[in-house]
Amino acid sequence: MASNLEFISSIKNTTTNVSTVSFDNIFSDKYDVYYLTVTSFETNTNAEELAFRLIDSSGSALTGSNYTSPSYTLQTGGSFSEVRDVNQDKWRYGGYQPASGSTGFGLSMYIYSPFDSSTYTFAELQSVQSANQYIGRTNIYSYGVAESTRGIIFTNNGNFNMDILKASVYGIA
């Protein structure tokens, strides 16, 4: 029983054609560091990227232009590509899924100090998917307002909806 990775909650959405999935009330003053894993992500009818917003202390999505996301796309062929999102309204490029026939998805994300109202929220992400040559993302994220957040909303880069999303979150004690 030496492990201090403590399960908090999991979520599984199977409602088709949704633009957001809310994973609320997962952050608290009990932990400073969280581990989030996404093991299923399938889009509705079009290829799309997974994106994230934070939920404020009253349960509302934070939609201001305060999200920064340097992202590196890992490819099996060709040059890797860089994206430097600054002051956007969400954390983007969490992982890509093709239009149909998903053969799996994996994402690991460490989130730092989301509940602490005195600091920004930071995160690191690595994801992997089977979608032609674009098989992975490695990103760092920041939310540039010092405020307390209590959850995450899964969304898209801005275009197409999702059908399936399954995620679990753990606190690191």
Next chain:
Amino acid sequence: MSYIPKDAVTQSFQSNKGVLTPNQIIELVNENKFTMYGQLELIQTQEITSAQTYIDFTNIKEDEYNVHFITWNNVHPQTDSKTLTLRLSDDGGTSYESANYEVAFININASASFNATGSSSNTFMYCSTSVGTGTGECANGYAYLYHLGDGGKESFNTFQNSDLQAAPTLQTFVGSQIYNQTSTINALRFGTSDGSSTWTGDFSVYGLRFA
């Protein structure tokens, strides 16, 4: 007999009721119904002190865990400048797949330009490259493995390592890898792809409960 008999209430993780005897607690623990925190569950550790060519894990509980976490720590080849690889098996370790891997990672290092590596037809997954035998040189890293036990999905890997490689140069890889065949993976192998070195070091496999 409990004050409130165990079977009179429904026990589940994060929802235990009543007064339980030690034997009832043990029973609930075995059924994963007793609330104990520590959801990164060690499956097996191998501490290799007598160098061997391959380090195999043939009981990875792929039917229990959707996400595995593996680590390699203080790993030394017995032949200089060798690549530590990971291969998967779907026949319990009788054989390990030597094709159908896709890899993409960035090499960040202390002596030269960072470089990107990508391949859609690799014969293994990477752990570390050019691991040396000199003083202080060793390989360390971790990977998350997804869907190993799901026969309808490919097997996925995100990884990061930190090595003092053979130059010696401090390097890290950050990347994503896939075994692109849909199959049930039930064993893992660490070693060189061609068996050209033996290895010492600590290797561990964990399951992530509730993922």
